[in-house]
Amino acid sequence: xxxxxxxxxxxxxxxxxxxTLSCEQNLNHDAMYWYRQDPGQGLRLIYYSQIVNDxxxxxxxxxxxxxxEKKESFPLTVTSAQxxxxxxxxxxxxxxxxELFFGEGSRLTVL
Amino acid sequence: xxxxxxxxxxxxVQEGDSAVIKCTYSDSASNYFPWYKQELxxxxxxxxxxxxxxxxxxxxRIAVTLNKTAKHFSLHITETQPEDSAVYFCAATLxxxxxxxxxxxxxxxxxxx
Numbered sequence: 001x002x003x004x005x006x007x008x009x010x011x012x013x014x015x016x017x018x019x020t021l022s023c024e025q026n027l028n029h030d031a032m033y034w035y036r037q038d039p040g041q042g043l044r045l046i047y048y049s050q051i052v053n054d055x056x057x058x059x060x061x062x063x064x065x066x067x068x069e070k071k072e073s074f075p076l077t078v079t080s081a082q083x084x085x086x087x088x089x090x091x092x093x094x095x096x097x098x099e100l101f102f103g104e105g106s107r108l109t110v111l
Numbered sequence: 112x113x114x115x116x117x118x119x120x121x122x123x124v125q126e127g128d129s130a131v132i133k134c135t136y137s138d139s140a141s142n143y144f145p146w147y148k149q150e151l152x153x154x155x156x157x158x159x160x161x162x163x164x165x166x167x168x169x170x171x172r173i174a175v176t177l178n179k180t181a182k183h184f185s186l187h188i189t190e191t192q193p194e195d196s197a198v199y200f201c202a203a204t205l206x207x208x209x210x211x212x213x214x215x216x217x218x219x220x221x222x223x224x
Binding site: 004006035040041042043044045048090092094096097098099100101102103104105 | 117120143145147152153154155156157160200202204210211212214215216217
């Protein structure tokens with residue numbers, strides 16, 4: 001089955017630690033995205049990538065980093081510089097048409 | 112940049128009644144308007160979309176209408192069922208030539224049996 005796989009589903013982090021969230025897609029989509037979801041805030045764009053080895057900052061990129069070494073993979077690192085990292089993180093992909101396919105999400109909690 | 116306002120933030124309806132969720136956008140060049148449904152603990156799923164050259168689109172019990180002049184679009188769900196209970200997000204593209212989306216803050220729909 002084609003789709004987007006995010007892992008882990010739940011992650012706990014101590015303050016000051018970096019963590020990396022995985023996102024893999026087998027839909028052959030060119031574009032991939034990372035969104036952050038907080039209660040009552042909707043979805044806010046962190047980073048996006050339209051082709052391999054290229055990515056752009058979204059609206060809330062500070063404290064996050066990404067890489068796009070392979071078409072099917074777009075990992076997100078939440079660094080210690082992110083002041084309020086506890087949130088639900090969603091990865092998505094599309095053919096660059098706006099019709100996004102989302103993963104099931106990763107919930108990060110900072111202890 | 113684009114700004115999308117979504118109302119109401121919560122909506123409760125009796126099973127069988129209709130539900131309407133409204134969104135307004137700021138960029139007149141926006142040309143693509145999708146709606147997503149998010150069930151608890153899951154990622155959003157595209158349920159219907161509309162492009163700026165169309166005024167209305169239907170898919171069984173759901174429909175979307177677009178008023179380009181007023182810069183607003185709406186989701187209509189008829190004959191609501193308990194499984195329609197979820198959070199619904201509207202979105203709009205940033206502008207002409209862009210498919211990057213700006214999302215509304217969501218509407219939590221509860222269908223009461």
